[in-house]
Amino acid sequence: MNPTDWNSLAASYSVIRDSRLVSVFPATLRLLRELPCATLLDYGAGDGRFLEAWLDSTDGTAVAYDPAPQMLRIAATRLSRFGDRVQIVDTLKAVNQRFDAVTFHAVWMCLPSRATCLNCLSDVHNLLADKGAFFASVTHPCFRDRQFSTFRTSFDMDDYTREGSPFEVSLFDGEEVIKFTDFHWSLGEMSRQLHETGFTVQEITELPDVDREPWPRAFPWLLFSARKSSL
Numbered sequence: 001m002n003p004t005d006w007n008s009l010a011a012s013y014s015v016i017r018d019s020r021l022v023s024v025f026p027a028t029l030r031l032l033r034e035l036p037c038a039t040l041l042d043y044g045a046g047d048g049r050f051l052e053a054w055l056d057s058t059d060g061t062a063v064a065y066d067p068a069p070q071m072l073r074i075a076a077t078r079l080s081r082f083g084d085r086v087q088i089v090d091t092l093k094a095v096n097q098r099f100d101a102v103t104f105h106a107v108w109m110c111l112p113s114r115a116t117c118l119n120c121l122s123d124v125h126n127l128l129a130d131k132g133a134f135f136a137s138v139t140h141p142c143f144r145d146r147q148f149s150t151f152r153t154s155f156d157m158d159d160y161t162r163e164g165s166p167f168e169v170s171l172f173d174g175e176e177v178i179k180f181t182d183f184h185w186s187l188g189e190m191s192r193q194l195h196e197t198g199f200t201v202q203e204i205t206e207l208p209d210v211d212r213e214p215w216p217r218a219f220p221w222l223l224f225s226a227r228k229s230s231l
């Protein structure tokens with residue numbers, strides 16, 4: 001399976017109603033508030049939906065980076081009301097500041113090889129200020145065989161230790177459905193990649209589904225909180 005072409009999916013992705021607005025994003029905003037964070041890079045920012053929530057909650061400034069121009073076009077429209085508090089870029093070459101924090105929402109699963117994961121994490125490390133914070137949310141690798149309120153996947157849990165295995169994701173909101181390919185990185189592998197690229201994990205938060213049962217038996221999302229350490 002080929003990696004997803006996020007340019008051609010951008011328009012349909014951006015209209016899907018996102019349950020992370022009430023789960024992953026508030027948890028990340030709370031952690032950013034606690035730092036505190038005045039400068040944020042959203043790496044793989046997509047259509048800018050997380051930065052919109054962050055910019056609404058703070059006076060800080062942000063950079064939205066994504067390699068898919070169609071995603072950035074939507075992000076530019078969505079974030080235009082924040083004026084020069086946000087910069088939108090399709091390359092990191094010209095970014096010469098260091099950030100208090102970097103967010104990486106739903107990007108890790110798009111990366112098709114270990115080398116690509118390590119390159120992205122090393123980029124993040126280089127762009128963070130000393131002891132800067134890194135927040136990465138991923139669909140929980142231990143529950144890929146469950147159906148959640150806004151997605152299900154084709155992943156076979158017997159392949160749990162097959163790092164980088166591709167699988168199909170259906171993302172839906174009751175009206176729209178989109179399908180794309182993601183790649184499986186186990187919990188152990190993600191923690192190894194973080195260690196190799198100079199991060200110390202501080203906390204792993206497992207986030208329940210929107211229709212939360214009193215005792216959830218599966219979690220759709222997992223949020224890593226890590227700090228830049230020296231290599």
Ligand SMILES: C[S@@+](CC[C@H](N)C(=O)[O-])C[C@H]1O[C@@H](n2cnc3c(N)ncnc32)[C@H](O)[C@@H]1O
Pocket residue numbers: 006007043044045046047048049050065066067068071104105106107110111116120
């Ligand atoms: C599922 S979307 C998530 C977008 C946004 N972060 C969100 O939470 O809605 C994945 C994004 O990762 C971006 N992406 C894919 N490969 C990337 C890479 N190597 N480096 C940075 N971003 C990448 C895609 O262009 C796409 O916008």
